[in-house]
Amino acid sequence: MATFVLVHGAWRGGWAYNRVVERLRAKGHRVFNPTLTGLGERSHLLSHAVNLTTHMDDVLNLIRFEELEGVVLAGHSYGGMVITGVAERAAPGAIASIVYLDAFLPEDNMSLTDYAPPEHFAAWQAHLKATDYLSVPPIPAAAFNANEADRDWIDRMGVPHPYATMTEKVRVSGGRDRIPKKAYVLATGYEGAAFRGFAAKAKADPAWAYYEIPCGHDLMLAMPERTAEILEACA
Numbered sequence: 001m002a003t004f005v006l007v008h009g010a011w012r013g014g015w016a017y018n019r020v021v022e023r024l025r026a027k028g029h030r031v032f033n034p035t036l037t038g039l040g041e042r043s044h045l046l047s048h049a050v051n052l053t054t055h056m057d058d059v060l061n062l063i064r065f066e067e068l069e070g071v072v073l074a075g076h077s078y079g080g081m082v083i084t085g086v087a088e089r090a091a092p093g094a095i096a097s098i099v100y101l102d103a104f105l106p107e108d109n110m111s112l113t114d115y116a117p118p119e120h121f122a123a124w125q126a127h128l129k130a131t132d133y134l135s136v137p138p139i140p141a142a143a144f145n146a147n148e149a150d151r152d153w154i155d156r157m158g159v160p161h162p163y164a165t166m167t168e169k170v171r172v173s174g175g176r177d178r179i180p181k182k183a184y185v186l187a188t189g190y191e192g193a194a195f196r197g198f199a200a201k202a203k204a205d206p207a208w209a210y211y212e213i214p215c216g217h218d219l220m221l222a223m224p225e226r227t228a229e230i231l232e233a234c235a
Contacts (some may be wrong), residue, residue, distance in 0.1 A: 002072055002235035003030040006220075007059060009077030009103070010112075010166075011138040011158040013040015016076070019224035024231065034062050036082070040227075043159045048134055052111075052168035056085040063094050070096040073234045076220060078161075080198075081102035081112055081170055088175035095184055097181035097234045101227070103200035105184065108172040115194045116166070128163060135160035145190050145216030154218065183234045184207040185227075190217040209234065 004024060006017045017033040036055045036190045038046035059082060063071065074093050075083035082105025087098055104115060113121075120139070138158035141151040176182070179218045184202035186195065194216075201211040211230050215222035 001028045001030065002232070003068055003070065004032065004072045004074065004231060004232060004235075005059065005062065005068070006031065006033045006231075007073070007075040007082050008033070008036065008081035009079050010037075010136075010161040011039070012076075012202070013042070013157070013159075015040060015157060016218065017220050020220045020228045020231070023224060023228040027232070029232075031061060031234075032066065032068075034058060035046060038162045039159055040157075046135060046160065046162055048132075048162075048164060052081060052162035052166075052170060054162075055082045057087065059083070060089055061179040061213050063090060069093055072097040072099065072231060073216075074099040074101055074231060074234075075103050076101040077103050077217065078112060078165070080163075081106055084172060084176055085170050088171060088173060090175070096226050097183070098176060099177045099183045099185065099231060099234050100183045100198070100202070101199070102187040102190065102192070102195050102219055103184075104194065105202065106170050106172065109169050111169045112166040114169075117193070129162075130137045131160070133163050135163050136166065141218070144218055146223050147216065150218070150221055154221070177207075181209070181234060182207060183211065183230070185211045185213060185219065185230055187215055187217050187222075188212050189215045189222075192217060196222045214229055 014035040015031040114162040141154035186199035
C-alpha cells in the first residue's frame with residue numbers, strides 16, 4: 001500500500017481532502033492531509049511571519065517526524081508552490097511521486113503573485129491594506145466553478161490566506177525533476193489560464209504523466225473518486 005501526503009490550496013485546510021482521504025484509506029493506504037499554518041483549524045496561528053517557507057516546513061516536518069519514505073506528495077492550487085519547495089529540501093528517497101492537482105508548477109525564483117491574474121490583486125487591495133498586508137480574503141467558490149451543492153459550505157470553511165506565502169519566491173534547482181514519477185492533473189471545468197499553461201507544459205513532457213478531470217478547480221471535492229483513482233495510479 002502507498003503513503004500519501006496531500007497538501008491543500010489557499011484559503012482551505014486539510015478538510016478539503018477528506019472525501020479523497022476516506023476513499024484512499026478504505027483501500028488500505030496510509031494518508032496524511034495536514035493543515036498548513038495559519039489556515040483551517042490552525043487559522044489562530046496566522047501572523048506576518050507565516051510565509052512559503054513556513055508551509056514547506058509544515059510538510060517537511062510531517063515527513064520527518066512520521067518517518068515517511070517513498071511518499072506520493074500531492075499539492076492542489078497554491079499547494080503546488082509548497083510541494084515544489086518541499087521537493088528541493090526533502091531527504092533522498094522521501095518522495096517517490098509528485099502530483100500537481102490543478103496546481104501552480106513554478107519555475108525558479110517565481111512566487112504565486114508572479115502568476116496570479118491582475119484582477120485578483122485589485123480585488124484584494126482593500127483587505128490587504130486593512131490588515132497591513134497580513135492576508136488575502138478567500139475567492140468565492142463560485143469563481144472556481146465549485147459544485148453548486150458545495151459552494152456555501154466551501155465559502156463558510158474558507159479563511160484569509162497569509163499574504164507572505166504568496167510573495168516569497170521559490171527556489172527550483174532540480175529537486176522536482178529528480179523525483180521518479182511526476183504527474184499533472186488539470187481540472188477542465190475551470191478557466192484558470194495559469195493552470196492551463198502549466199498543464200500544457202507537463203503534457204508535452206514525456207517525463208510527466210498527464211490527466212484531466214471534467215470539473216471545477218476544487219477537483220478533490222467535486223470528483224473525489226476520480227481524484228483518488230488518479231492518485232493511486234501515480235503511486
